Amino acid sequence: AVHGARKMEDYGRFLALLASSLLFGFVSVILSLVWVFHYREGLSWDGSAAEFNWHPVLIITGFVFIQGIAIIVYRLPWTWKCSKLLMKFIHAGLNTIAMILAIVSMVAVFDFHNAKNIPNMYSLHSWIGLTAVIFYSLQLFSGFAVFLLPFAPVRLRAALMPIHVYSGLTIFATVIATALMGITEKLIFALQNPAYSASPPEATFVNCLGLLLVIFGSLILWMASRPHWKRPPAENAKILRPIGATPEGTEVESTMTNSSNADKSDLRSNTEVARKQNIKFDDAGQRSTM
Amino acid sequence: AVHGARKMEDYGRFLALLASSLLFGFVSVILSLVWVFHYREGLSWDGSAAEFNWHPVLIITGFVFIQGIAIIVYRLPWTWKCSKLLMKFIHAGLNTIAMILAIVSMVAVFDFHNAKNIPNMYSLHSWIGLTAVIFYSLQLFSGFAVFLLPFAPVRLRAALMPIHVYSGLTIFATVIATALMGITEKLIFALQNPAYSASPPEATFVNCLGLLLVIFGSLILWMASRPHWKRPPAENAKILRPIGATPEGTEVESTMTNSSNADKSDLRSNTEVARKQNIKFDDAGQRSTM
Numbered sequence: 069a070v071h072g073a074r075k076m077e078d079y080g081r082f083l084a085l086l087a088s089s090l091l092f093g094f095v096s097v098i099l100s101l102v103w104v105f106h107y108r109e110g111l112s113w114d115g116s117a118a119e120f121n122w123h124p125v126l127i128i129t130g131f132v133f134i135q136g137i138a139i140i141v142y143r144l145p146w147t148w149k150c151s152k153l154l155m156k157f158i159h160a161g162l163n164t165i166a167m168i169l170a171i172v173s174m175v176a177v178f179d180f181h182n183a184k185n186i187p188n189m190y191s192l193h194s195w196i197g198l199t200a201v202i203f204y205s206l207q208l209f210s211g212f213a214v215f216l217l218p219f220a221p222v223r224l225r226a227a228l229m230p231i232h233v234y235s236g237l238t239i240f241a242t243v244i245a246t247a248l249m250g251i252t253e254k255l256i257f258a259l260q261n262p263a264y265s266a267s268p269p270e271a272t273f274v275n276c277l278g279l280l281l282v283i284f285g286s287l288i289l290w291m292a293s294r295p296h297w298k299r300p301p302a303e304n305a306k307i308l309r310p311i312g313a314t315p316e317g318t319e320v321e322s323t324m325t326n327s328s329n330a331d332k333s334d335l336r337s338n339t340e341v342a343r344k345q346n347i348k349f350d351d352a353g354q355r356s357t358m
Numbered sequence: 359a360v361h362g363a364r365k366m367e368d369y370g371r372f373l374a375l376l377a378s379s380l381l382f383g384f385v386s387v388i389l390s391l392v393w394v395f396h397y398r399e400g401l402s403w404d405g406s407a408a409e410f411n412w413h414p415v416l417i418i419t420g421f422v423f424i425q426g427i428a429i430i431v432y433r434l435p436w437t438w439k440c441s442k443l444l445m446k447f448i449h450a451g452l453n454t455i456a457m458i459l460a461i462v463s464m465v466a467v468f469d470f471h472n473a474k475n476i477p478n479m480y481s482l483h484s485w486i487g488l489t490a491v492i493f494y495s496l497q498l499f500s501g502f503a504v505f506l507l508p509f510a511p512v513r514l515r516a517a518l519m520p521i522h523v524y525s526g527l528t529i530f531a532t533v534i535a536t537a538l539m540g541i542t543e544k545l546i547f548a549l550q551n552p553a554y555s556a557s558p559p560e561a562t563f564v565n566c567l568g569l570l571l572v573i574f575g576s577l578i579l580w581m582a583s584r585p586h587w588k589r590p591p592a593e594n595a596k597i598l599r600p601i602g603a604t605p606e607g608t609e610v611e612s613t614m615t616n617s618s619n620a621d622k623s624d625l626r627s628n629t630e631v632a633r634k635q636n637i638k639f640d641d642a643g644q645r646s647t648m
Binding site for chain 1: 476531534536545546554576583
């Protein structure tokens with residue numbers, strides 16, 4: 069009963085964090101729209117500043133909010149009865165949407181720059197932003213090839229999973245850092261009279277948007293890195309090997325936080341390390357096959 | 359023998375990453391000095407732009423490089439025979455130095471702004487930077503009170519350790535993001551003829567410095583988040599309790615990556631879960647007492 073109460077309390081804590089991050093993410097998207105419609109030129113696709121405005125809106129919607137949700141989609145407890153394959157499609161699908169929006173938002177900037185004869189790719193924002201988009205594409209294609217297509221052997225999947233998780237979280241953090249640089253650039257260039265340094269309402273408003281992005285990112289990274297909030301391994305997964313076949317020294321942890329929830333929930337009542345090793349390996353296999 | 363060879367290979371990989379991060383961190387400090395001495399007004403403390411220049415130099419030296427080293431100091435294998443208490447003093451000491459340098463670097467900016475009648479605290483850079491310094495101070499004081507002073511009970515230490523690790527890594531990433539915003543601001547304001555958008559040599563040079571900071575941060579976060587590179591728990595720690603006394607449901611993992619190295623190295627040859635639980639708890643106790 070005490071154990072159950074603890075579990076409910078922990079579940080409540082997860083829901084509160086999830087609700088907070090959805091709120092912060094959603095409000096960020098709304099604020100980006102208020103920024104471009106109330107303070108700026110609105111949205112259009114005509115080479116004007118209104119075309120540029122697609123850039124912050126699509127980056128915050130796709131590359132920050134949707135990418136953040138894609139990261140924690142395996143953590144949602146009510147999806148744990150869905151097949152892992154379905155969840156992988158949702159994870160890959162959300163990341164694909166995020167990538168498309170990020171690419172369209174870059175096209176908007178290049179188009180705007182070319183129409184106004186502003187050089188492309190001179191700023192640190194553009195260097196790191198383009199690097200992030202390239203790494204994000206590599207991450208998406210390699211994730212698709214290794215974890216979704218049925219060809220990669222389990223050992224390869226298990227070895228690449230910690231790198232996939234690390235890269236994903238690092239790219240996500242880098243994208244938010246790049247958005248903050250972009251906000252800084254835009255406020256300096258767009259606010260002239262009064263200048264950014266005079267703190268007109270638009271400056272304060274968009275600074276708050278920047279703070280919201282940092283809070284959203286911090287919440288997502290917290291939820292993604294708690295080991296006990298991971299999707300539990302399937303007890304009845306197909307790949308079960310004798311102990312001798314367990315690849316010793318192979319990185320079987322599937323995330324930065326590794327498979328300790330298996331230790332705690334499934335193994336507490338069990339006295340055989342043999343079984344533990346099977347489940348650990350099963351965990352890696354299951355996480356990368358179904 | 360195969361196991362030993364794997365261990366050596368893994369040790370070599372750690373050393374290569376450590377050497378790379380030291381190199382990237384050290385080169386970043388050098389580039390910040392080249393920036394202010396070759397391209398800018400040098401360093402002085404007279405309210406001029408040369409006083410401002412302390413800001414990037416001290417932030418990159420202290421708040422990025424030294425903080426990064428402080429984060430991974432427990433990972434250095436040749437320190438594992440030193441007492442945990444000594445390593446805690448080194449960790450706390452490096453972080454204290456980093457905080458002092460960060461505060462001095464902020465004083466330099468406020469001084470410069472006041473001398474030139476430039477408003478303070480109007481930019482997103484300043485908002486997030488000051489927030490990061492405040493959280494860093496809270497982290498340092500709470501870490502001192504909970505993990506260094508001998509008063510906090512083991513359960514409190516074990517419960518707070520994952521939060522300490524998460525906050526530390528998140529603040530570190532936020533500091534790098536803030537440095538990138540600062541570089542963006544400074545290049546836009548300082549480069550007028552030719553402008554930042556004309557890509558003069560200084561612009562390209564400092565953009566490269568920004569890239570180095572991102573690579574340094576990524577390397578530190580990779581090293582800090584590999585479970586098998588953690589300092590191993592002491593087998594002979596003082597606090598060992600009967601299984602019944604193990605606080606069930608307590609967060610005994612001491613980092614984001616939890617104590618899986620204990621699982622792999624110490625438990626593979628062991629058949630009792632009882633012993634495992636003792637070691638796990640021992641791990642939390644040891645990590646937070648000595």
